Amino acid sequence: MSLLSIEATALLYLVAAVCFILALKGLSSPKSARRGNLIGAFGALVALVTVFLSTELDNLALIIATILVGSAIAAPISRRVAMTQMPQLVALFNGVGGGAAALVAMLELTHVEGIGAVIAVAFTVLVGAVSFSGSVITFAKLQELMPTRPIVFPGGPIVMSLVALASLAAAVWLVISGDPLASYVLLGLGLVLGVLFVLPVGGADVPIVISLLNAFTGLTVAASGLVLGNTLLLVAGTLVGASGTILTRAMASAMGRSVAGILFGAFKGGSTAGSTVASDRPVRSSSAEDVAILLGYAQRVIVVPGYGLAVAQAQHTMAELATTLEAKGIEVVFGIHPVAGRMPGHMNVLLAEANVPYEVLQEMDEVNPQFKTADVALVVGANDVVNPAAKSSPGSPIYGMPILDVASARQVVFLKRSMRPGFAGIENELLFEPQTTLLFGDAKESLTKVLGAVKAL
Amino acid sequence: MDPITLLTFFVLSVFVGFEVVSKVSSTLHTPLMSGANAIHGIILVGAIIVAGQAENVGLLIVALIAVLLATVNLVGGFVVTDRMLEMFGGRKQPAKATTEEGAR
Numbered sequence: 001m002s003l004l005s006i007e008a009t010a011l012l013y014l015v016a017a018v019c020f021i022l023a024l025k026g027l028s029s030p031k032s033a034r035r036g037n038l039i040g041a042f043g044a045l046v047a048l049v050t051v052f053l054s055t056e057l058d059n060l061a062l063i064i065a066t067i068l069v070g071s072a073i074a075a076p077i078s079r080r081v082a083m084t085q086m087p088q089l090v091a092l093f094n095g096v097g098g099g100a101a102a103l104v105a106m107l108e109l110t111h112v113e114g115i116g117a118v119i120a121v122a123f124t125v126l127v128g129a130v131s132f133s134g135s136v137i138t139f140a141k142l143q144e145l146m147p148t149r150p151i152v153f154p155g156g157p158i159v160m161s162l163v164a165l166a167s168l169a170a171a172v173w174l175v176i177s178g179d180p181l182a183s184y185v186l187l188g189l190g191l192v193l194g195v196l197f198v199l200p201v202g203g204a205d206v207p208i209v210i211s212l213l214n215a216f217t218g219l220t221v222a223a224s225g226l227v228l229g230n231t232l233l234l235v236a237g238t239l240v241g242a243s244g245t246i247l248t249r250a251m252a253s254a255m256g257r258s259v260a261g262i263l264f265g266a267f268k269g270g271s272t273a274g275s276t277v278a279s280d281r282p283v284r285s286s287s288a289e290d291v292a293i294l295l296g297y298a299q300r301v302i303v304v305p306g307y308g309l310a311v312a313q314a315q316h317t318m319a320e321l322a323t324t325l326e327a328k329g330i331e332v333v334f335g336i337h338p339v340a341g342r343m344p345g346h347m348n349v350l351l352a353e354a355n356v357p358y359e360v361l362q363e364m365d366e367v368n369p370q371f372k373t374a375d376v377a378l379v380v381g382a383n384d385v386v387n388p389a390a391k392s393s394p395g396s397p398i399y400g401m402p403i404l405d406v407a408s409a410r411q412v413v414f415l416k417r418s419m420r421p422g423f424a425g426i427e428n429e430l431l432f433e434p435q436t437t438l439l440f441g442d443a444k445e446s447l448t449k450v451l452g453a454v455k456a457l
Numbered sequence: 458m459d460p461i462t463l464l465t466f467f468v469l470s471v472f473v474g475f476e477v478v479s480k481v482s483s484t485l486h487t488p489l490m491s492g493a494n495a496i497h498g499i500i501l502v503g504a505i506i507v508a509g510q511a512e513n514v515g516l517l518i519v520a521l522i523a524v525l526l527a528t529v530n531l532v533g534g535f536v537v538t539d540r541m542l543e544m545f546g547g548r549k550q551p552a553k554a555t556t557e558e559g560a561r
Contacts, residue, residue: 020496021473027492027538028481034542037492041535044499051502057509059517066508066521067501070528078536083544087487089537094494097530103523104503107516116460211486214494221497222470226463228503234463235470240497242474247481247490254483336484344486352544363483 002056009054012046013232019043020236024243047232083350084310087343088142091210094217095135101220102128102190106183108227109174118178120226122171125183128220129190130197131213137198138206138213150202160196167193197263205262207343208251212259215244254338254402283419283431285438288446291413292453294437295321298375298411300331302367304404305351307341308381308417312443315354318380321451322356328454333360335367335377335404337385368405377409381416381443387428396426412436415446488541495534501527 004012020043026036057063074093081089105124112118140146167189174182201209218240225233252259295301309318322332334356340347348361362370371377379386382404389396390403406412412435419431430436439446481489504527508520 016499020499021477023492023496024474024477024489027489028478028485030482030485033485033488034539037488037495037535037538037542040492040496041539044496044501044531044535047499047502048505051505055506055509057505059508059511059521062517062521063505063508063524066524067505067528070525071532074529074533075536078533078540081537083541086491086537086541089533090487090491090494093498093530093533093537096526097494097497097500097534100504100523100527100530101497101500103519103526104500104507107507107511107520107523111510211490214490214497218493218497221500221503222467224500224503228506229463230503230506231463231466233499233503234466236496236499238467238470239474239477240493242471243478244490244493246475246478247486247493250481250483251486254486338483338486343490345484346487348484349487349541349544 002054004050004054006054009050010231012050012054013230016043016047016050016232017235019046020239024239082313083346083353084307084313084341085143086349087207087210087341087346088139090343091135091138091142091213094210094214095132095139098128098131098135098213098217098220100128101217101224102126102132102187105220105224105227106180106187108224109178109180109183112227115175117227118175120223121183122174122186124220124223124227125174125186126167126171126190126193127216127223129187130194131216131220133191133194134198134209134213134216135194137195138210141198141202141206148202148206151199156196156200160193163189163193163196201262207339208248208259208262210343211244211248211251212263215241215248218242218244251339251344254344283438284434284436285440288439288449289453291415291437291439291450292457294376294411294413295325295330295378295450296328296454296457298330300370300374301325301333301376301378302371302374302406302409303332303334304377304379304382304386304406305334305336305340305347306380306382306385308383308415308443310341310347310350310381312381312445314380314442314444314447315350315356317444317447317451319351319354319356321447321454322360324451324454328457333362333367333370335364335371335406336361337364337382337404338402340382340385364402364404371405371408374409376411376413377406379406379412379414380447383416383428384426386430387426388430389426389428392429398426406430407433410435414438415443415450416440417442488538491534491538491541495531495538498527498529498531498534501531503527 019039023036023040026032102125105121141148170186218237222237325332386404386406390398390401504523511517511520
């Protein structure tokens, strides 16, 4: 049922494209972010209504039923997922988008004319498949279904080069012959390539790879826009590809890494391999009461929350402890590392959920000079982001990553589950320093005990 | 549509894409990534077109899988982004009241 003329369709697609631009613009500022996202969703709705009204579609009932099923799967998961697990969910959504683009391009192969369109098909199938399988691996890493460390096997770079070359050959075969068989081979090689591409990336670098794969998926959507001659897909996909690239670079620089270094770092020797073995060097551990005394008689406390706080769901207890200390006239601020949690900005989301006021959340550059005047730096479930090795030992995998300067506080208190190293798999020298006190245990339990002891002071 | 027009669209979109996110604070990196992720779920439009033109059952099944995957990307992407941003907004009411799992 072509209810809309070609002109009306093009105009409505333009409206949707403008919505997407406004959405990205809105998402770049805290005040307008939520509205920006809703504008984006509205744009998507406009586009969907348009495609139904403007295109002659068979199988309409099946298509609508499938969309309903998809929504019924995705919406409840998204609404209920724990905020700590959100990064892997984003990775998964990104992957299925890439997979969808690859399938669309494959199906369209028999309809396209001209070498340009076939090249676009080859690109979409290959990159879409890489994005799909790569995202599934990042999902598995973040969900800890597989080790989060970089996985390197002997001859890895050679295998990867061979698969990349074979993919290229299959792409050329597809472009020359237009044979559907070539597209299946290309899809298969793309899936393998995606796995090989992400396996050697480890630890804290995984979010950057999600962002990169997100940009990849954007480009595949743009390419499928070329295949289908659909300007909306072209514009929307390109927007995501371009903004995703910028975002990936911004994230990498927030961690003091180069994108190339992250992707190929693990291939250049074993330095990022790290270990998960607990050290048996002596440390000073103490009781919740001791920590409470340190905190209760301080004047300035800087809290450094990390992923451990998030997994223990301790953000509410942490917020209560901060309020209690403030009631005693102690100044409490939160120093947020750009990559605290599992993704840039993740910790802000978690603390905002626990009603910690936006004003006491300070970014790294803002808070770093204040550690010198702080009596206690309370590190809750963070490790890599306060590891002085990032400054002092050039051989370390996190060398060059900007860190929170907790070492210059008068006292440092670590709440840790165990002596196991952090996400990057390296030991933290700060744990063995004389000004450092450790309180072992689950972050939530420890904080609850400390909170009780502070109230009893 | 002729290739030059499409190329024009592409090049201009690249610049717009670079420009709109050039000054974003690290606080918003995650929601922005997630929002961009939702936007590329618009591949659903392509999947619907392909499914509507499928000539046999085999092609239709593959196309419907694409529709399903794209829907998950699009719907899930926008909902999870909204959920993240919800945390930034309603700071006055307690968190429990704004999230659904509290009620279930």
